[in-house]
Each structure stands twice: as structure tokens, then as C-alpha cells.
Amino acid sequence: MKTRPARPVLGVDLDGVCMDYSQAFRPFAARWLRVPEQNLGDQQTYDIATAWGFKDHWDYLACHTDAVSKHMFATGPVIPGAAEAMQKISDAGVHIRIVTHRLLVAGHHQIAISDTAKWLDDNGFPYRSLCFTGLKDSVDADLYIEDAPTNIAALKKQGIESIIVDQPYNRDVAGLRIIDWAEDYPVVLRRLEELVDGFRAH
Numbered sequence: 119m120k121t122r123p124a125r126p127v128l129g130v131d132l133d134g135v136c137m138d139y140s141q142a143f144r145p146f147a148a149r150w151l152r153v154p155e156q157n158l159g160d161q162q163t164y165d166i167a168t169a170w171g172f173k174d175h176w177d178y179l180a181c182h183t184d185a186v187s188k189h190m191f192a193t194g195p196v197i198p199g200a201a202e203a204m205q206k207i208s209d210a211g212v213h214i215r216i217v218t219h220r221l222l223v224a225g226h227h228q229i230a231i232s233d234t235a236k237w238l239d240d241n242g243f244p245y246r247s248l249c250f251t252g253l254k255d256s257v258d259a260d261l262y263i264e265d266a267p268t269n270i271a272a273l274k275k276q277g278i279e280s281i282i283v284d285q286p287y288n289r290d291v292a293g294l295r296i297i298d299w300a301e302d303y304p305v306v307l308r309r310l311e312e313l314v315d316g317f318r319a320h
Contacts, residue, residue, distance in 0.1 A: 125213045126314040128306065129259030130204070132218040132234070134266065135197070135283045136243065140166060142194030146185035147172075164266055164287040183223045191220065192233035192240075197283075199299030201242045203306075208244040210307050210319035215259055216245045219252035260314050263306065267291050279313070281306055 133139035140161040147170055148155040163169045167178035208214050216238065220230045231250065238245060249257045254269050255276045264270050264280040267288050273280050282288055284297045294309060296302040307319040 125211050126261070126310045126317050127213045127215050127259040128207065128310065129215050129217045129254065129257055129262040130245075131254075131262070131264050131266070131269070131283075132216060132220075134285055135263055136200040136204070137191075137194045137237065138197050139194065142190050143182070143185055146188065146190060147181055150181040150184065160286060162286045164268070179222065183226060186220075186223070186226050186230055186233075189229070189233050191230055192236045194237065196241050197299065199303075203299040203303035204243050204245075206303060207306055211317070212307070212310060212319075213247070214243075214245045215247045215249060215257060216243075217249045217251065217254055217257050217259070217262070219250070221250045261306070261310055263296070279309070281309065 130136065143166070144155050144158050147158055147166075151158075151171060153171075158170050161169060167175055172178040172181065204214060216234075218234065220234060221227050227250075234250075235248065238248075251257065254262060254264070255273055255278055259278075262269075262273055262278065262280040263283060264273070265283045265285050265288055270280045270282060270288070270291055270293065280293060282291055282293050282295045284295050294305055296305065311317055311319060
């Protein structure tokens with residue numbers, strides 16, 4: 119168990135956890151690939167570049183960069199119940215630390231950062247710190263909420279636990295799981311009570 123003098127820290131990913139990235143990205147990808155949006159199905163694999171038929175990683179990255187420049191991160195849809203669940207978790211005495219890997223392309227960082235903060239505020243997400251990094255284990259949280267199998271595995275290798283937000287591409291990953299934010303958010307508070315000495319949700 120960890121002992122913390124203050125409130126426990128929950129590291130929360132955004133894409134696939136709080137924001138529906140594939141829904142946000144779909145219209146940009148359809149225009150880029152010159153296909154109808156309905157041709158781009160639900161994201162069954164984490165590698166959306168392969169799933170949706172981009173030529174290669176660089177083709178996907180160019181499309182993603184175009185989407186970011188057109189403010190995708192300010193307008194993407196919220197995963198149902200996520201904002202309300204985060205508010206309840208925050209109200210229970212948890213420090214929410216947003217941890218997201220959105221700084222992919224030099225020259226677009228200002229847009230990505232400002233649009234992320236705007237989206238969080240516009241949609242009522244409480245948070246006390248905002249970290250942009252792909253190195254999830256570098257931000258010192260007691261527990262993480264993640265969807266990406268690679269991130270979950272990397273955190274586990276460091277002895278750090280994640281609660282998994284259910285997506286088609288992570289169903290073979292073992293661990294505590296959130297399927298419906300409205301019903302399942304208490305699992306986060308219960309696990310923090312078990313992990314952090316002295317913490318009791320209020």
C-alpha cells in the first residue's frame with residue numbers, strides 16, 4: 119500500500135476513455151480516404167490506421183494532424199457518463215490527473231493543448247493536473263484508467279495497476295473493467311480505498 123498525506127491521484131487517459139476518438143476522427147478519415155463514413159466501421163483493433171485502410175502509419179499521422187488542426191480535440195463526442203462519473207470521483211476526494219499522449223506532431227502542440235483544455239471545461243470534466251505524455255508511468259498516480267493494451271501492459275510491467283475502459287480492442291486484457299461509466303465508476307473508488315492507506319471516499 120502507498121501512503122499519501124493528501125488525496126489519492128487517479129491518472130485518467132482521454133481518447134477511448136473519456137472522448138470517443140474513433141467517432142471524432144471518422145469524418146476526417148472518410149474525407150482523407152475518399153470513402154463514405156459508413157465504410158469505416160467500429161474500431162475493432164487499437165491500430166486504427168490498419169483497420170481503416172490508411173496506406174501506412176505516416177498517411178494516418180498526416181490525416182490525424184489535419185484533424186487536430188481543424189479542432190477535433192475541441193469537438194469530439196464524450197463517452198456517455200464519463201464526465202458525470204469523473205465529477206463523482208472528484209467529489210469523493212480524488213485528485214484527477216489527466217494523462218494523454220496528444221503531442222504527436224511538432225507545430226500543432228498549441229492547438230492540441232488548448233483544444234484539450236477547452237473540451238474538458240466545455241464538457242464539465244474536473245481535473246487538478248493535465249499531463250501530455252506517452253510515458254504514463256512517469257506522472258506518479260496511484261491508479262490509472264486506460265483503454266490501450268500497450269499502455270496497460272507497460273504500466274503493469276512497472277507494478278502499476280490500470281482499470282480498463284471496455285473497448286473491442288482490449289477485451290482480451292485481464293483486469294478490473296468499466297463497461298458503463300454511470301454504473302461502474304464505484305469500482306474506481308473501491309480500488310483506491312484498497313490501494314491508498316487511509317483513503318475513504320466521501
